[in-house]
Amino acid sequence: MKNRRSIMRTAAVTLAAGTLALTGCAGGGGGGGGGEGGGDVTLTWWHNGTQGVLKEYWQSVADAFEEENPGVKVEIQVTQNEELQRTKIPNALRSNNPPDLFQQWGGGEMAAQVEAGRLLDISDDVEEELDSIGGKAAGWQFEGQTYGLPYSMGIEGFWYNKAMFEQAGITTPPATMDELNDAVSKLKAAGITPIAVGAADKWPAAHYWYNFALRSCSQETLEQASAEFDFSDPCFEEAGEHLQSFIETEPFQEGFLATSAQQGAGSSAGMLANGQAAMELMGHWNPGVMAGLTESGEGLGENLGWFNFPGVEGGEGDPKAALGGGDGFSCSWQAPPECVDLLKFVVNVENQRAFAETQTGLPVAEGSEDAVTDPTMQTLLEGRDSAPYVQLWLDTTFGPTVGGAMNDAIANMFAGQAQPGDIVKAMTDAAATL
Amino acid sequence: MSISDRSTTEVGRDRGSIPAGRADSARPAASQPGPMNETRRAHQRRNARRLNLFIALFAAPALIVYLTFVLLPVLLAAFYSFWKWNGLGPLTEFVGIENYARALSDPVFLGAVGHNLFFVIASLLVQGPIAIGAALLLNRPLRGRTVLRVAIFIPYVLSEVIAGVAWRLLLQPNGPFDSFLAAVGLGGLKQLWLADTNLVLWTVFAVVSWKYLGFAIILFLAGLQGVPEELSEAAQIDGASWWQTQRHITIPLLGPTIRIWAFLSIIGSLQLFDMVWIMTGGGPANATSTMATYMIQFGFQRSQFGFGSAVAVILFVVSFIFALIYQRFVLSRDIGGTMSRRVG
Known part of the structure; x- marks a missing residue:
């Protein structure tokens, strides 16, 4: 191990680049800004739709918008999701030349951007859209103001192999923890690995704790926790206890600590897709991921089923509440008014129906639901729309600092090295460093 | 061109001491009448200056890259390490050695x-x-x-x-x-x-x-x-x-x-x-x-x-x-x- 470049050096270069951008190029202007009079405006738009269908779809939206608004030009730049979220957008927002419209995941990350004054407050311009989207827009709001809108919102639950359930003699999808534990025993007895989890990536493991917290804690407690980072309510420790006893039933595949979520056929999604495990707790994107990990390119097809995370006894959370997340867009602080027009255009019913037809997500605008045709996706949509509330992924809600500490601590519990109290302590300690 | 060629070979050969004879033959117009050793000293001074200029010119590109992408980032990192900073806003909260204390006690x-x-x-x-x-x-x-x-x-x-x-x-x-x-x-x-x-x-x-x-x-x-x-x-x-x-x-x-x-x-x-x-x-x-x-x-x-x-x-x-x-x-x-x- 020699001759390698210093990582620290690279990191420092990144920092320096950020500073140069901060100090060096003041007054760059945020992309056109042609003003009210309908002069020529160029909008820059960054999104994560690197895959064929979605990429084409966003381009068609941009083309249609240009046609309806003469003098406005839309320039799209596509970047892979994690790269966009963790590197490109933070760097661009640190500079004085950010994109106008860009991918927004909402929650604590967005709150940090708002507090740094980097987002456009669009509350007054999108009242109609907020009516249409409803509570699902909450993740894109901060202290009562709106800083972005979602175009897709999905929820999480167990994806399962119907044939394997049948083989093990499970007739109805589990609705309580007892039923889930029962299903796990039956699957084991039938020689089937009950659940695949990609614990090497940490977040897939952490999502178990999120779901237990959603069941144990009331909506008010979770809201208060995300606003004040107050995790003193005993329900958070309870969530850890539930998780710990669930892990003790050994429902997961062998060596799950080294399994990744989406990388190759040996990943948790690959195991479910290739019939090596019966269940996986995962978000709405899983069918697409699974399809890509099978030789046929179709995943489990007809055999794929979905059910929401079961309720726990005595929990204060609504058993029908769902954990989920979405994709949306925000306008940066210097963006011209046309940016908001484009955002409104993206989430109008017509475009939302067209988006649903791409099968890449679940639309949010009222009146677009019936454009979802895939039966599994329809189940998911029902689950989402019958949920009294959809809680945004907890790591997104709490932001990278507290969310990261939480995920690490939960992953440690999967490795048998953390107690329920350790997770709460890790979160409280991380919040203290903010 | 011939000047730079010569100077580099001289640098390579004997690290800076330049034989006066060769300098004379390169620039005969510069030799003034007068005592021999004074002319020589003037030549040596001029040559030393020229040599420094060449060293600066040749070293500059590498030096600039080094300063911009190695030394400056190291110094900036050292500067940032005394602040609490989420990477988005301006630096507002000076915390002294708290970050170091936190790392070393973790x-x-x-x-x-x-x-x-x-x-x-x-x-x-x-x-x-x-x-x-x-x-x-x-x-x-x-x-x-x-x-x-x-x-x-x-x-x-x-x-x-x-x-x-x-x-x-x-x-x-x-x-x-x-x-x-x-x-x-x-x-x-x-x-x-x-x-x-x-x-x-x-x-x-x-x-x-x-x-x-x-x-x-x-x-x-x-x-x-x-x-x-x-x-x-x-x-x-x-x-x-x-x-x-x-x-x-x-x-x-x-x-x-x-x-x-x-x-x-x-x-x-x-x-x-x-x-x-x-x-x-x-x-x-x-x-x-x-x-x-x-x-x-x-x-x-x-x-x-x-x-x-x-x-x-x-x-x-x-x-x-x-x-x-x-x-x-x-x-x-x-x-x-x-x-x-x-x-x-």
């Missing part, structure tokens, strides 16, 4: 330092002897020697990311590596290579060794070319066996190469990042974290750039102090003077 960071030390020591003790042995063998006339050399060097040429992903997939539970073991009758050795927190550090070390042994071997092979054959021949005539020749002649003469390799190996171990990050991400449960993965995980991924910078500075200082000590006490014989005094 058991996860201390664990990471421990893992780095493990890599330092294990690399020296395991990789060194294996590489020296392999180099001695490959230095003998041997059928298929070139093929062997290439085979050993391939892992080093492979991109770290590709090698890391490949090993991660090979070593997954019940994965191809376990199947291989079973196929050759060693199924009993099957392990949770990357999932067992007690084993994973050794697994990573084995893969890292596989990756970098080739470099060590090539380095030692190059060093062996500089060992005069006459000495071994003389030893053989005196009746020394092959082993005795290696032990008493070759290895001592390989000393400078070994010392340089050890230096590179230790620095590499202290800054180890990519293979670990790709294979385990520092996990499970921080069992393989290093100072560099800790910095990325806790500083950058958690959006705490001030804290991350403090960790970066600690990593820099540790490596820097080590490098100075090593150069002063171990390498001083080999690179006499570059760090301690002017080359005369």
Whole structure:
């Protein structure tokens, strides 16, 4: 191990680049800004739709918008999701030349951007859209103001192999923890690995704790926790206890600590897709991921089923509440008014129906639901729309600092090295460093 | 053109003292009537100035790159490390040495330092002897020697990311590596290579060794070319066996190469990042974290750039102090003077 470049050096270069951008190029202007009079405006738009269908779809939206608004030009730049979220957008927002419209995941990350004054407050311009989207827009709001809108919102639950359930003699999808534990025993007895989890990536493991917290804690407690980072309510420790006893039933595949979520056929999604495990707790994107990990390119097809995370006894959370997340867009602080027009255009019913037809997500605008045709996706949509509330992924809600500490601590519990109290302590300690 | 040519050759030849005669012949118009030694001194002054200008011109590009992309970032990181900063807004909250105190009192960071030390020591003790042995063998006339050399060097040429992903997939539970073991009758050795927190550090070390042994071997092979054959021949005539020749002649003469390799190996171990990050991400449960993965995980991924910078500075200082000590006490014989005094 020699001759390698210093990582620290690279990191420092990144920092320096950020500073140069901060100090060096003041007054760059945020992309056109042609003003009210309908002069020529160029909008820059960054999104994560690197895959064929979605990429084409966003381009068609941009083309249609240009046609309806003469003098406005839309320039799209596509970047892979994690790269966009963790590197490109933070760097661009640190500079004085950010994109106008860009991918927004909402929650604590967005709150940090708002507090740094980097987002456009669009509350007054999108009242109609907020009516249409409803509570699902909450993740894109901060202290009562709106800083972005979602175009897709999905929820999480167990994806399962119907044939394997049948083989093990499970007739109805589990609705309580007892039923889930029962299903796990039956699957084991039938020689089937009950659940695949990609614990090497940490977040897939952490999502178990999120779901237990959603069941144990009331909506008010979770809201208060995300606003004040107050995790003193005993329900958070309870969530850890539930998780710990669930892990003790050994429902997961062998060596799950080294399994990744989406990388190759040996990943948790690959195991479910290739019939090596019966269940996986995962978000709405899983069918697409699974399809890509099978030789046929179709995943489990007809055999794929979905059910929401079961309720726990005595929990204060609504058993029908769902954990989920979405994709949306925000306008940066210097963006011209046309940016908001484009955002409104993206989430109008017509475009939302067209988006649903791409099968890449679940639309949010009222009146677009019936454009979802895939039966599994329809189940998911029902689950989402019958949920009294959809809680945004907890790591997104709490932001990278507290969310990261939480995920690490939960992953440690999967490795048998953390107690329920350790997770709460890790979160409280991380919040203290903010 | 001719001026610059001449000056560089002179610099190369005798480090700055320029023969006056040649300068005279280059610029006859500049020679004024007068006492000989005064003219000469004026020429020398002018030549010295010109020489400085050339040095500045030639060094400038490298120097600018070095200052902008190495020194400035290091200084900036040191500056940021005293602030609480999420990377988005301006620097507003000065926290003094709090970030350093936090890192140095975090058991996860201390664990990471421990893992780095493990890599330092294990690399020296395991990789060194294996590489020296392999180099001695490959230095003998041997059928298929070139093929062997290439085979050993391939892992080093492979991109770290590709090698890391490949090993991660090979070593997954019940994965191809376990199947291989079973196929050759060693199924009993099957392990949770990357999932067992007690084993994973050794697994990573084995893969890292596989990756970098080739470099060590090539380095030692190059060093062996500089060992005069006459000495071994003389030893053989005196009746020394092959082993005795290696032990008493070759290895001592390989000393400078070994010392340089050890230096590179230790620095590499202290800054180890990519293979670990790709294979385990520092996990499970921080069992393989290093100072560099800790910095990325806790500083950058958690959006705490001030804290991350403090960790970066600690990593820099540790490596820097080590490098100075090593150069002063171990390498001083080999690179006499570059760090301690002017080359005369």
